[in-house]
Amino acid sequence: MVDSLDDYRFGAGNRHIIFEKYEMGRLLGQGTFAKVYYARDLVSSESVAVKVVKIENVRKQGLMEQITREIAVMRLVRHPNIVQIKEVMATKTKIFIVMEYVKGGELFAKVIKGRLKEDLARKYFKQLISAIDYCHSRDVCHRDLKPENLLLDENEDLKVSDFGLSALPEQLMNDGMLHTQCGTPAYVAPEVLRKKGYDGPKADIWSCGVILYVLLAGCLPFREDNVMHMYKKIFKAEYEFPPWFSPDARRLIMKLLVVDPAKRITISQITRTSWFLRGLQASDGAKDITGFTTPRVKTPIMNEESRDEDKISELENSIRRSKSSPAFYNAFEFISSMSSGFDLSGMFETNKKRGTLFTSKFGASAIMNKLESVAKKFSFNVSYSSKNEYKLKMQGVSEGRKGKLSVIAEVFEVAPEVAVVEFSKAAGDTLEYKKFEEDVRPGLHDIVWSWQGENSSG
Template identity: 65%
Template structure:
């Protein structure tokens, strides 16, 4: 009988779906729900060797930031000492490229994919994210014929811009890349994405590229000149839209709001493609689930390892969700921990306000240098016998907060602490002796 490959007791890993330079993607299945997932397995040593750590950080960070129906969803990130496991939505239909290779698409289907692409790209741009490598190979199609944008490895975030507010890295796929990128000058990442969307629309309707030549330099010349011809089967409205997308001068190129107003684009447009209403509903649902939860939030094992160890630190990826704070682990139950925090706070004359189950806000007894100190304390579940407790400053002076953590919180809670952030993790046996194996639920934390 073939041995099952079980990951962290949560996923069963199956066949290989694809592989790259330093990562392999496997088909997986969530054990409890039976839901299919894709699991990207990245070897840490190869990432460090290839100096790709920043790219991996950026890709995971962006996937957490961009949650949209037409973007491949990041489910979870986990890690061991040697590998990172990125669990993503499994998209059954494969690449859009495979459909185009068989020939051009009918105009209505091409329009549907383009509408969904623009909806996703518009949402990415609203979050300050430029994809920079949009092409049919990076667009997946699910079993319901819905488009999913994937592969955020070349994504740009606002902090990558120079003082001129522009990006300067040459990247992307030559046939889909905008002329301003090839000119080795600064460029606006969102305008670059719009050019790529224009090339994609042309490809969907034509079945071939607008700018192509066996000689790469000749192809670049065509891109610089914006020299392309539309096949006779293109409708007048489609031609008009493409002519506004493939404009060499990026300042004159059509914007996404203008694309969405174009008659060709609006034809048969589904009301559900209102990007922001979709996302608002998702966020509203997530907040409702959080606020109604009667158990502590699950603290991703990857976040735990990143925050508590001195190894492969990707903790910065999660700071959009959680402010930097003082953190410790405990073997006590979440309920017992909350009771101890409240008792300690009252002993220090701090007011206690319950935010939701397993999350409280502590208010200082007097005005400080920058007003009254307010501290948030929250308990996260890592495993049945391990919880992570995090304190973060909500308001007040940073030095006063640091003093509160070091001189007040640590002594008051020392008997329920397993380890503080930055200290070595080691477990106690039944006699109270350290065994130093640092393992919880199959996840190495050394």
């Protein structure tokens, strides 16, 4: 498991510690280019799963775009029935994706033992539809829905995982359709197999229909040893219902497995069917009659600053500090800015232009006092923001080439033990600002852990 001392530090008893934060444990699984390990957060003692991706392997196989997309998508989708990404870290050789640890295993393991009772299948299907509806509201299509990618937590609640084949709007062609043929054949919609372009959300709905059939039947609707024969059945939606399927379940599946995507049932229609609504209780995670915890609002994803802020807010809201604490600094921006080993900035582009950054293990108040002290040594006037006590402006007293130089310094919190300080030019000449940055560095050395682009001791 240990490939280089760049990635792991040996602790007492040969414990494997990464980034002085996570103790690595047993191997949970592995794929073509990544391994997933159980790990423990040394601060909170929380169990997590860490996906370790070897950059060299990914580049050789041309899968960097897939990894980039998977991280970007997981950053967007924050939902109770979706495996959550916690943070991304990187060295020169590896990417570490820290995720929620889901201890119940795959739904597939439960189904392979036999069909589920209808009420239990309904519970899982409701949670699946809730998660996929949320993904679609964020313009994300999963494209590889199957029981192997549906996990169960300790409460037997469903968690959608593996967004490696997911699609974002920028992958749409000029015809507004997706064209990449991907997914698992037995669960893939017929329009995907035809290679003529397809609507991602509608293709996901077909896969949900196959999953519902599998949950209730304990087997696939399209079963053929010969793949081409199976495709022929998929193209015709040719399958049979076992005798124990209820009439309502049959009607719903018949509306899900419709060959023409334009005639296929929509999610809003699914949530109004009698089978879906039967036995709806708060225990299903429902907060309204449909069982959904989030509004179905179409949210564009790229380009506009407001769109980027909307993406970030899902991650930040749950851990936003009170007014007396520094603002939360998005962990993904932090990694992309501070990691000298691997540039992740392309994964997390924002329209906001970042200034110069450094990390510190000191508290926010101590950092602010140090910044004020250094500013005064350079004869800069200091004023604090009326809305944020951890943001100050340092303004020079002399006129420069473009007026008085004005620099903003703001402290953000990444974790309880790590803060990020950002310098940005508010006014004045850029060259004078760059010189100011270089001049103040020595005076800050005792609180700085690492400057942007430099390796830290950790």
